[in-house]
Amino acid sequence: MIPNPLRDPRDRRLPRVPEPCALVVFGITGDLARKKLLPAVYDLANRGLLPTNFALLGFARRDWGDTEFAELARDAIRQHARTPWREEVWERLAGSVHFVQGSFDDDTAFDELAEALGELEGSHGIGGNAAFYLSIPPSMFPVVLKQMQRTGMAENTAGRWRRVVVEKPFGTDLASSRELNALVDSVFSADDVFRIDHYLGKETVQNLLALRFANSLFEPIWNGHHVDSVQITMAEDVGIGGRASFYEKTGAARDVLQNHLLQLLALTAMEEPVEFSAEEIRTEKLKVLRAVSLPEDLATSAIRGQYEQGWLAGQRAKGYRQEDGVADDSTTETYAAVRLGVETRRWAGVPFYLRAGKRLPRRVTEIALVFKRAPHLPFADTDTEELGNNQLVVRVQPDEGVTLKFGSKVPGSVMEVRDVSMDFLYGEQFTETSPEAYERLLLDVLLGDATLFPRNAEVEASWAVIDPLEEFWAGSDPEPYRAGEWGPRAADAMLAAEGRRWRRP
Ligand SMILES: NC(=O)c1ccc[n+]([C@@H]2O[C@H](COP(=O)([O-])OP(=O)(O)OC[C@H]3O[C@@H](n4cnc5c(N)ncnc54)[C@H](OP(=O)(O)O)[C@@H]3O)[C@@H](O)[C@H]2O)c1
Numbered sequence: 358m359i360p361n362p363l364r365d366p367r368d369r370r371l372p373r374v375p376e377p378c379a380l381v382v383f384g385i386t387g388d389l390a391r392k393k394l395l396p397a398v399y400d401l402a403n404r405g406l407l408p409t410n411f412a413l414l415g416f417a418r419r420d421w422g423d424t425e426f427a428e429l430a431r432d433a434i435r436q437h438a439r440t441p442w443r444e445e446v447w448e449r450l451a452g453s454v455h456f457v458q459g460s461f462d463d464d465t466a467f468d469e470l471a472e473a474l475g476e477l478e479g480s481h482g483i484g485g486n487a488a489f490y491l492s493i494p495p496s497m498f499p500v501v502l503k504q505m506q507r508t509g510m511a512e513n514t515a516g517r518w519r520r521v522v523v524e525k526p527f528g529t530d531l532a533s534s535r536e537l538n539a540l541v542d543s544v545f546s547a548d549d550v551f552r553i554d555h556y557l558g559k560e561t562v563q564n565l566l567a568l569r570f571a572n573s574l575f576e577p578i579w580n581g582h583h584v585d586s587v588q589i590t591m592a593e594d595v596g597i598g599g600r601a602s603f604y605e606k607t608g609a610a611r612d613v614l615q616n617h618l619l620q621l622l623a624l625t626a627m628e629e630p631v632e633f634s635a636e637e638i639r640t641e642k643l644k645v646l647r648a649v650s651l652p653e654d655l656a657t658s659a660i661r662g663q664y665e666q667g668w669l670a671g672q673r674a675k676g677y678r679q680e681d682g683v684a685d686d687s688t689t690e691t692y693a694a695v696r697l698g699v700e701t702r703r704w705a706g707v708p709f710y711l712r713a714g715k716r717l718p719r720r721v722t723e724i725a726l727v728f729k730r731a732p733h734l735p736f737a738d739t740d741t742e743e744l745g746n747n748q749l750v751v752r753v754q755p756d757e758g759v760t761l762k763f764g765s766k767v768p769g770s771v772m773e774v775r776d777v778s779m780d781f782l783y784g785e786q787f788t789e790t791s792p793e794a795y796e797r798l799l800l801d802v803l804l805g806d807a808t809l810f811p812r813n814a815e816v817e818a819s820w821a822v823i824d825p826l827e828e829f830w831a832g833s834d835p836e837p838y839r840a841g842e843w844g845p846r847a848a849d850a851m852l853a854a855e856g857r858r859w860r861r862p
Pocket residue numbers: 383384385386387388389390416417418419459460461462491492493494495497524525526
């Protein structure tokens with residue numbers, strides 16, 4: 358075979374270590390930085406995946422120096438890191454952490470930051486390379502981006518790279534996401550913008566691509582000839598915690614349907630990429646997102662709900678309207694379910710049911726392909742009463758793995774067929790535990806590998822799906838459901854009307 362010169366000649370099994378660089382985190386004292394980003398940096402260091410010449414800069418308002426910042430980092434890491442604590446790894450990392458104090462509208466603070474980056478080139482040999490992580494309220498994006506532009510921090514001058522990481526939400530509708538994209542693109546070039554959808558950093562989500570494209574078993578049946586319907590579920594047992602001010606103006610559709618669930622749909626429905634590269638994978642996902650269609654009758658096929666007081670795991674759970682910071686007459690949805698179509702030859706006529714909700718009976722995210730029933734069953738009806746449709750379920754979290762559900766004979770002297778499950782569990786097959794999503798994604802940012810980051814066109818195509826739903830729902834009351842139940846009755850009725858029912862994972 359003639360080798361393909363476009364393919365990367367390096368052995369992909371070798372660990373990938375980024376070039377010397379700095380990671381600058383705006384909003385370092387926030388929740389995300391403490392629970393996810395700082396632990397991820399440590400885990401990477403612990404696995405030997407950070408370059409020797411590395412620096413971590415934190416930026417926030419409180420009156421701190423490097424020592425106080427190092428203390429916060431140490432506490433956060435000890436509490437949340439995935440890998441074991443090793444004093445020598447921490448000592449090395451502690452020598453590379455720096456704090457810059459200031460507010461985002463403070464020119465002097467940004468001048469100091471630019472200066473600190475310059476100094477780190479000499480003291481830590483970071484080679485001028487830096488990734489800027491915006492772990493800050495979205496309302497602050499414009500101010501920070503403009504400061505980076507003003508100080509020249511965003512410039513990719515010869516021999517150095519500068520990248521920016523943007524956290525969701527990427528806008529609140531199509532118009533605002535376009536505005537945000539235009540702003541980010543005016544400061545950074547498109548290739549240097551990394552939009553985090555942390556679901557794409559999960560091992561099982563990437564395994565969806567391995568399952569489909571590394572095997573010959575599944576792809577022939579991965580289409581509307583064999584698949585009856587697809588169910589994508591993101592269920593949470595928790596409520597909104599202390600995030601009322603954010604959640605009240607967001608709701609389930611904007612919070613997770615627009616990003617995580619539509620990304621899962623895109624990976625499930627996309628065609629095989631020419632190769633496993635950022636360009637090719639993102640191109641295929643975009644085609645799917647553009648092919649998504651909404652049902653004609655939104656009243657019966659787009660359901661939103663809000664949890665009322667109920668019971669969960671033996672504990673009484675408050676209703677959404679009784680949560681701290683939530684209005685007594687709030688119409689924000691804590692549950693959203695919709696029936697979508699994907700207008701391609703592969704999927705025409707196959708419904709994709711997406712649902713996401715809070716205060717549901719358990720925490721689970723999964724993609725289930727429900728297959729058509731066998732065209733003919735040569736058994737008596739009573740022999741197959743407990744036989745459902747074959748299902749292939751990719752469990753994204755928890756208990757990451759894949760389950761195949763199919764009919765099997767019950768042992769005994771009579772012919773009786775019942776559903777059984779065949780399970781693949783990551784935790785059982787592999788000794789190495791999966792990296793945290795943020796660990797993987799941070800490493801990819803520093804390596805400049807954008808495969809697992811949605812492009813702005815994908816974000817906009819997703820909002821084009823969500824906007825009509827939000828318009829339709831505006832001003833109406835969500836359907837109530839009790840905390841601890843699987844969502845409102847109308848969502849069950851949506852599937853029942855089509856002779857189907859939701860899985861109870
Ligand atoms: N938390 C999560 O699990 C999660 C999940 C997905 C996405 N996100 C996104 O990630 C981002 C950060 O979330 P978060 O939960 O970490 O937020 P957060 O806890 O509210 O933290 C915000 C950070 O921004 C800093 N900040 C705010 N205004 C500032 C200003 N004017 N000048 C300087 N610093 C300022 C705060 O620093 P001070 O110490 O100075 O106040 C704090 O460090 C948001 O875009 C959010 O939507 C978060």
